[in-house]
């Protein structure tokens with residue numbers, strides 16, 4: 390008998406095409422709307438999805454493995470329709486892409502690209518002396534598999550890299566690892582602070598008014614993890630003072646409401662949650678590796694730790 394996989398996603402057909410070629414032994418239902426799964430959901434043994442409505446999840450009576458397409462799955466961790474007995478995995482392919490996002494923006498400003506774009510449009514030949522990444526201090530909040538990719542590239546650029554981790558221990562490419570209790574010591578040291586924290590009860594508003602006040606003049610805050618890890622009201626107030634800049638890919642509410650003051654601040658760059666975009670081929674590779682383990686009864690990788698919340 391074929392194992393039954395439900396792919397539930399707006400691009401489900403695309404994922405379905407990739408997986409049906411690589412895993413022809415699976416019976417696959419690729420759906421992007423609830424009505425498309427009604428005849429399948431109760432028999433689905435595996436669900437491969439990012440967000441699936443509770444009404445569907447609770448009907449998945451044969452479910453043994455929920456393979457999340459997302460990295461942060463806070464919306465599912467305590468979901469009563471996803472009981473402990475169901476294997477729960479996440480997707481960990483986004484690190485390189487998110488690191489590319491970070492350095493795209495850092496270099497864009499450091500190498501004065503906006504000035505050269507403006508100059509070119511006016512046929513102006515005006516050389517400016519660039520700043521260097523070398524020697525600058527990058528702080529990374531969250532040294533998991535995404536933070537590690539950022540640290541590796543920061544080191545390659547000659548930066549001094551410091552980071553904060555739940556359980557601090559020496560790490561490759563990180564010059565100093567702090568624990569959560571050292572946050573206030575760490576913030577004044579950084580030129581750039583990159584936040585890649587998962588959202589858990591411990592990380593909500595991890596940066597509040599007090600912490601935001603500790604940055605050195607001219608520092609840049611980048612949040613590519615979860616919006617709720619920063620108190621956005623306090624962030625707006627801090628940014629209005631003009632002491633720091635922010636590059637924000639995630640927000641307390643998404644899409645960022647039109648009335649948010651963040652849109653109007655000149656020291657803020659806003660992107661719409663795109664630092665780690667889904668590339669179906671890459672996401673499917675991880676699924677296939679785990680599927681092969683699953684069929685052999687071997688332990689899966691990238692398990693979500695429900696206790697920790699990610």
Ligand code: OXD
Nearest residue numbers: 458459460461462665
């Ligand atoms: C994720 C995301 O996968 O933010 O966690 O897209």
